[in-house]
Amino acid sequence: MVINLAYAQATQAAGGQSFIIQLLPLILIFVVFYFLLIRPQQKRVKQHREMVTNLKVGNQVITSGGILSKIVKVDDNNFITISISEGVNVKIKRDTITEVIADNQNKN
16 A cells, blocks of 8 residues: 555656646747747837827828828827828828828928
8 A cells, every 4th residue: 555655646746747848838839929929019019109109290101091191280199180182181090100101391
């Protein structure tokens, strides 16, 4: 009977060590996902946030709908007014700007 107890205790110790070895591939996969997927996405979000906060009157921008327009008025932190064509002004949310093409304010 004593031998059975000793054998059972030995398997429990080995089982704990193999559990850590079983978790190692999962941890490795998470690290790879972090560096290949999560970190670059956070970088893109940060760059977009900086671009949106630096919008000025006169910038030519492209909206998420693909419309090329010029910023006419910066209303507040959330909205801007853009000119799509002569006499057509539209108020949109800042976050819908995907790209700044040029800064026409500094050109003469």
